[in-house]
Structure formats: C-alpha cells, structure tokens
Amino acid sequence: MTPGEAQPRHFRAFAVQPHWSAGDFASAEAFRAWLRGQLELARPHLALDRPNLVVLTELNGLPLVLRGVPLAVRAGTFERAALLLFLRHLPRALPVLLRERVSPIRALQLALSGENARLYLETCRDLAREYGVYLCCGSAPMPRFRLEGGRVRRDPGVLHNETVVLDPQGDLIGVADKVHLTPAEEAGGVDLTPGPLEELRVFPTPVGDLGVAISLDAFREDVILRLEAGGCTVLLQPDANGAPWTDLEGLPPDPGNVRDQPVAWLESSWQVTTRGRSIRYAVNPMVVGNLLDLTFDGQSAITGRAEDAPEPRSYALTEPRPGFIALLPWVEEAGPERLRAAGRERASGSGHPWENRYRTGVLHADLTLPPAWLPAPPRTPHEEALSALLRGEVAWPRRGPGWRAVAAGAALLGLVWSRQRRRR
Incomplete structure (x- = not known):
C-alpha cells in the first residue's frame, strides 16, 4: 500500500476506573472476577465499526501476593500483611533471599512471581480475546524472563x-x-527495579503508535522526549495514586515543590498532549479504593489538543481549561476546603461514614490518527519469552522449595538467636 492509499486510523479508547480492595486478590477466582468486571464496564460502549483500546490501571497485579493467605487479606496494614506473607511462604522466599541477595519483600515477590505472573497475564490474554480489544493490562511487578x-x-x-x-x-x-519509581516503590516500600530508559519503545498499531509512561514517568521529560522521538501518538498512562486526591503532593525528584495533587497531575498527560508535539492523545486510568491501610484516589481522563476538546473542564481544585476529551468527575463539586475535607473523609482509617466511598466508571472517546508508517520495534529477549508463554509454546518456570537453603537459613537464624541469648 502506498501512502496515498493508506487510510486514517479511527478507533475508540477506554480508561477504566475501578475500585479495589484486598478481597479482590484473595484467590485466583476473585482476581479474575475483579478484572473481568472492568471489561464489563466497557462492554456496552465497545465500537463495532472500529478497533477498541482498553487501558487498565497501574499495579493492578501487585496485590496478588495476598492470594491464598486469608490472614494477610485481613491484616489491616501492608506491613503486617508482608510479615504474614513472608512467614507463610518462608520455604520459598528464604532461598531467593539468600541466593539472589535481595530484600525480604523482593524475595517474597520473586518467589511467587511464576504463579502470579501466569495468573495475571493469562487472565489478561483471555479477556483481550473474549472482548476483542487491544488491552493495556495496567501494570504488575514482573520478573525478567528469557x-x-x-x-x-x-x-x-x-x-x-x-x-x-x-x-x-x-x-x-x-x-x-x-523508569522513575516513587518512594513507595523503592527499597523502603515494595522494592522494585527501575526500568532502563533506553528500553522504552513505541508500538505502531491500528489504535495508535503506543508509548507507555507508567504514572510518574508521564511527568518526566526524559521519558516523554524518548517516546516523542520514537513517534508516539497515543500515550498510555496507567496510574495508582496512593493518597487522597485532594491532598498536597511533592513529586520526586523535587519533593519540595508541594501543591495540590490535581495541580501536579496537569504536568503529566494533559500537558503532554496540549503542547502540540507528536503525542496527540493520552489515556490515563486511575484506580480508587482503600487497600488495607493505603488510600488510592484520582480522576481518570482522556486528553488531546485544545482543538480536540475546546470545552473548558479540569480536575478538582484546578481551573477549567481545554484539552480534556473525557474526564470522570470527582466525588464532589465544592470549594477547596470542602474538597480537601472530602478527600480525608474517604481515606483509609478515617472512621467517617464516607470512608472508602469513591467514584468508579469508564470513559471512552472516538479518536482519529493519520496512517501508521512506523516499523514495529524488534522484540527484546524478555518479550520473546512472554510471547512464547502466552502462546503456550513453553512452560511457565517453576522453582522448588529449596530446602537446603531453608535449612542453611534456619541454622543461621538459630546461631544469631543463640548468640543474642548469651549476651543477655
């Protein structure tokens, strides 16, 4: 096909804003039902005459570490849950901790990564097939396979x-x-590995030249410039904002730059699309709900150029402006002080009648782009492995309990304990 014969790309984009709780991750069945519920929200709006792109939220696979441990689901705090999980999975986590020299929380996640990655990815694969959509699965803690x-x-x-x-x-x-992790994702939190900036690529599809900037990455100029240089036209920004939406925010790398969170959010996908470079649209779904003692809140949005959405509107606590093609309203409309109070009332542990009561929903917009002429990027070894796993061409990796390492670790712990007793 020559450029003169190519047709514009017409597609429909979706941002799903779900509510989550620890119980959604108590079992494989609960997780599948929770994720399916998000596609069901989109189902009535799926287009029949064009492809559909559905974007889910950040770290929607992280709480799978709770699976199968009812005490952890009811622990009340993530700190207590992590301790219960490590003790429950000690025969599997301790060998990883000793062999790979990682923290207990990373060892726990890596020890469970085979089953959890399989459940997460196969559930998403099956939903993409069943609903016939291009699916950005959100994000999850994922090991590197080969x-x-x-x-x-x-x-x-x-x-x-x-x-x-x-x-x-x-x-x-x-x-x-x-690429850019928040403090909660670093060593003091869930202890993830930063991604290499040079591995970010753009994927040409019928639903846009897709570039992904997970949450904080969409605020960072180095990530956006790399995606723009690669020809990105649709930015996907899966998000899980771990605070009341109307709290103050100081984002790394400048935590001293404190402002209302919705004001800070204008510096991500809305700013990226309205400044008029290669990225024409952005889809930013945000999860809501109190997960154990953590609070998640926000306003999902689909943004574009000012001429794509001239009607002025914006996030809570910000002035209306063009560029919001679709925007999920927040839980209230009021003055600043009342909005800040409303956020605190819904936060985990508030004890207020409105605690954990957030707005959920789905946004959709019909979008148009010129024909795609970008070549697909070569696959990484990790992508080759994931593709083979999803196609059923190879078996998912399994690791035994590593009893020798457990015995060695137990002996080491016993030695430390006996020495401490002698010092008393």
Whole structure:
C-alpha cells in the first residue's frame, strides 16, 4: 500500500476506573472476577465499526501476593500483611533471599512471581480475546524472563513495574517498564527495579503508535522526549495514586515543590498532549479504593489538543481549561476546603461514614490518527519469552522449595538467636 492509499486510523479508547480492595486478590477466582468486571464496564460502549483500546490501571497485579493467605487479606496494614506473607511462604522466599541477595519483600515477590505472573497475564490474554480489544493490562511487578534451551528462565533479582500490551487475539504487542519509581516503590516500600530508559519503545498499531509512561514517568521529560522521538501518538498512562486526591503532593525528584495533587497531575498527560508535539492523545486510568491501610484516589481522563476538546473542564481544585476529551468527575463539586475535607473523609482509617466511598466508571472517546508508517520495534529477549508463554509454546518456570537453603537459613537464624541469648 502506498501512502496515498493508506487510510486514517479511527478507533475508540477506554480508561477504566475501578475500585479495589484486598478481597479482590484473595484467590485466583476473585482476581479474575475483579478484572473481568472492568471489561464489563466497557462492554456496552465497545465500537463495532472500529478497533477498541482498553487501558487498565497501574499495579493492578501487585496485590496478588495476598492470594491464598486469608490472614494477610485481613491484616489491616501492608506491613503486617508482608510479615504474614513472608512467614507463610518462608520455604520459598528464604532461598531467593539468600541466593539472589535481595530484600525480604523482593524475595517474597520473586518467589511467587511464576504463579502470579501466569495468573495475571493469562487472565489478561483471555479477556483481550473474549472482548476483542487491544488491552493495556495496567501494570504488575514482573520478573525478567528469557528463553534458554527451549525453557524459560528468570533473571535473578530483577522485578520491574511493567505494563504489557496485547492485541485482540491475546498476542503480545510489547512491554514497558517504569523508569522513575516513587518512594513507595523503592527499597523502603515494595522494592522494585527501575526500568532502563533506553528500553522504552513505541508500538505502531491500528489504535495508535503506543508509548507507555507508567504514572510518574508521564511527568518526566526524559521519558516523554524518548517516546516523542520514537513517534508516539497515543500515550498510555496507567496510574495508582496512593493518597487522597485532594491532598498536597511533592513529586520526586523535587519533593519540595508541594501543591495540590490535581495541580501536579496537569504536568503529566494533559500537558503532554496540549503542547502540540507528536503525542496527540493520552489515556490515563486511575484506580480508587482503600487497600488495607493505603488510600488510592484520582480522576481518570482522556486528553488531546485544545482543538480536540475546546470545552473548558479540569480536575478538582484546578481551573477549567481545554484539552480534556473525557474526564470522570470527582466525588464532589465544592470549594477547596470542602474538597480537601472530602478527600480525608474517604481515606483509609478515617472512621467517617464516607470512608472508602469513591467514584468508579469508564470513559471512552472516538479518536482519529493519520496512517501508521512506523516499523514495529524488534522484540527484546524478555518479550520473546512472554510471547512464547502466552502462546503456550513453553512452560511457565517453576522453582522448588529449596530446602537446603531453608535449612542453611534456619541454622543461621538459630546461631544469631543463640548468640543474642548469651549476651543477655
């Protein structure tokens, strides 16, 4: 086909804003039902005459570590849950901790990564096929896999916050790892591995030349410039904002720049699309709900150029402006002080009658882009392994309990304990 014969790309984009709770991750069945519910929200609006792109939220696979441990689901705080989970999975987590020299929280996640990655990715694959959509799965803690001698191996110690994008047949389009981690994702929190900036690529599809900037990455100029240089026309920004929406925010790398969170959010996808460079549209879904003792809130949006959405509107606590093609309203409309109080009332542990009561929903917009002429980027070894796993061409990696390492670790703990007793 010559450029003169190519047709514009017409497609429909969706941003799903779900409510989550620890119980949604208590079992494989609960997780599948929770994720399916998000596609069901989109189902009545799916276009029949054009392809559909559905974008889910950040770290929607992280709480799978709770699966199968009812005490952790009811622990009340993530700190207590993490301790219960590590003790419950000690025979599997301790060998990883000793062998790969990682923190207990990363060892726990890596020890469970085979089953959790399989559940997460196969659920997303099946939903993409069933609903016939291009699916940005959100993101999840994901190890780095590779094919070796016809088998899949996991690289030691590596655990990214990773987005996976699938086509309507459930086949892999590509992955993207979060480059700029928040403090809660670093060593003092869930202890993830920053993604390499140079591995971010753009994926040409019928629903846009897709570039992914997970949450904080969409605020960072180095990420946006790289995606623009690669020809990105549709930015995907899966998000999980771990604070009341109307709180104050100081984002790294300048935590001293404190302002209302919605004001800070204008510096991500809205700013990217309205400044008029290659990125024409952005889809930014945000999860809401109190997950144990953590609060998540926000306003999902689809943004574009000012001429795409001339009607003035904006996030809570900000002045109306063009560029919002679709925007989910927040829970209230009021003056600044009342909005800040409303955010605190819904936060975890508030004790208020409105605690954990947030707005959920789905946004959609019909978008148009010129024909795609970008070549698809070559696949990484990790993508080759994921593609083979999703197609069922290779088996998912399994790791035994490592009883020798457990025995060695137990002996080491016993030695430390006996020495402490002698010192008393």
